[in-house]
Amino acid sequence: MDGGTAEGTQVTDVFLHQRYLSRREVLRGLGAAVALPFLDAMVPVARAVARSRSKTRLVCVEMVHGAAGSSAIGIKQHLWAPAADGPDFDLTPTSLASLEPFRDALTIVSNTDCANAEPFTASEIGGDHFRSSAVFLTQAHPRQTEGADVQAGISIDQLFAQRVGAETPIPSMQICIENVDQAGGCGYGYSCVYADSISWSSPTRPLPMIRDPRVVFDRLFQVTRPDLTPRENLQRLAEDRSILDSLGMSIARLRSRLGAADRLRMSEHLDNVREVERRIQRVERYNASGEPRELPAAPLGVPDSFSEHVRIMFDLQILAFASDITRVVSFKLGRDNSNRTYPESGFGGAFHPASHHGGKEDRIRNFAVLNGFHVSTIPYFLGRLRQTLEADGNLLDNTLLMYGSSMGDSNLHNHKRVPFFLSGHGGGVRGGVHIRAANGTPLANVMLAVLHALGADDIHQFGDSGAVFAITS
């Protein structure tokens, strides 16, 4: 593995500059602060950090409404879980086919259930769409209420964030693609927050998800701006200013203290920051132009294109991970009952009706196209993780991404044989394997294993877990 820390470069840096940079070094300007990527000049500090605790990142991606591969026909046709267990799985017929270039980093765990998303009482029957999202990362059964007395459980991302969050400026980030800004009750006696958030910092505290890439960007780079009037906002967009414009002196000062390799690395990082900023500005300019929008109610920074929106959100995560601003992200790709269409997928039908396929083969296959399209957003992120080097390898080596849903067959609204996979080697997960669980195995067992892999092996129970699932063997 190329760690990007050539010994010669380290020696040169030490010899010439007699000083190491803090991993917390930040470029500061007026109203903005940009954290640095890993640099050779930080090596002794980074080594100390690596010795004390590996900087593992956790990304939890939820896509609602289960998968076509969880239906009876979909199981037979291997539309989600491959036919073969073990390392020799064939992804071709599955919705995971786009992950083939990353099969070595892929751990598919199939045939698990989310029993805590099932109804427990008569009044909960039929409320599956309104409580499922709250179950995915908590594996807890949400209390049926439309009031403020919501209750689920602490989500897995927050359990991890409680352990590592203090080491980064932002303990964790919660981001989403669909509109999740709904208030009150959403249906069947459930508060909207159950469908709007997947992250719970306590059993009674769901965390808001950020949909606007601009808001994420500003938060990552501590951009402060006074409340702008719409006119001032348009003027700002027209001027195409960058946060980097205010960092000139700070960049120049630091550059003079760095060796050649570090200067290049810092330059690439700042280019990446600027590139993401440019894309957000381009989206904002278009959305402010008066041209018709597919998502007219969405904030200015939200692209109409699902793929573009997801990609910007992933690029923001790369920037956050590379500069160690946060190590924990939960990412909600969809919202239950959404009628969004995904023209880029090749199937034009709306999502919610497509997921209610009636058990008919042609409609199941259409839904599988949408499932495959959603999964196909992941390889871009995995590729960027692999390209991004840090002290002890690359980001893919140190990141564990989980993707799934707490619903199985959305036509039946059940929570059996839910779609799920892990990707990346964070926590020592080896990958390159399809593991088929025994019937009735709780997904919570897998999540408990993930917690243990991430170092939280003092946690003995998560949701309805009954044992620790073997994911690292």
Next chain:
Amino acid sequence: MILATLVSTILLLADATVTGTWNMGLQGDHVIPTALVLKQDGRDVTGTIALPTQNIGQRVEVKLTGTFADNVLKLTGDVEHAKEPTTIEIQGRFGDDGDLEGTIVVHGRSMPWTAERLKERK
């Protein structure tokens, strides 16, 4: 072996009661989970069904009365406050697996359903 299975099936049916909460799947364009709560007293049955409405997330509860005899469930109920008088009719029977299955007629439209008993948890 066959005799034992036959005897156990007969005993199962003899002991069968529809009392309880049922997770009923109305099989329209897709399967709609619906709560069916029943109480059996002799052959008389009373209960409720929480029918989904056209507005996502909303449902209307309908009181039911009827009978369960010879493994056949028959229930009827009137939808209160409906725009026009609406009576629903439900017929069903136990399957070999202990689940119920049958048809429901609303506005003259018949729809198949299956139902499994909910193990209520708190």
